[in-house]
Amino acid sequence: MTSHQFNPLLPGNRSHEEDIKRMIRVNHAGEYGAKRIYAGQISVLGKSHLGPTLKHMAEQEEVHLDYFEKEMVKRQVRPTVLQPLWHMAGYALGAATALLGEKAAMACTVAVEEVIDAHYQEQLNKLNHTGEETELSHSIRQFQAEELEHRNIGIAHHAEQAPGYALLSHAIKTGSKLAIWLSTRF
DSSP, X not given: OOGGXXXXXXXXXXXXXXXXXXXXXXXXXXHHHHHHHHHHHHHHHTTSTTHHHHHHHHHXXXXXXXXXXXXXXXXXXXXXXXXXXXXXXXXXXXXXXXHTOHHHHHHHHHHHXXXXXXXXXXXXXXXXXXXXXXXXXXXXXXXXXXHHHHHHHHHHTTGGGSXXXXXXXXXXXXXXXXXXXXXXXX
């Protein structure tokens, strides 16, 4: 028996299976949102010197999204009902920050990836506690490393020099945390 089987399922508590389904749902939503952010940035900056870098990061996000789409089918997880909102909001965020300039686009990347890093770490802590879901843990750990690579790319492209960096970063982080909370539940 695993440790989670000894925890009583009290009113309001979720089963391990429901926790995993929530992880899959929110990760799918997040990777979908990231894909849309990069699509928005590429629509504005795709032909600039930053274009190949944005396309590289977008390709990695596409791999992450594909993984979680397959997990959703395999585990019979429904997508978030907010996906149409993330479709529009992700693209709008990407395009808007790119219109503010390359540094602002990179500031967006840094802010989002810092939130995702913490989010993935929280999930890994839960998964490591149970000792189950080793394949899922491995994939999340790999994706987390690639998200940190994206953050580092943003920093290397002077994200912190974007006008209003602190305010922009705070707003994007707050929005990302809200999107995570909503996508987990809905």
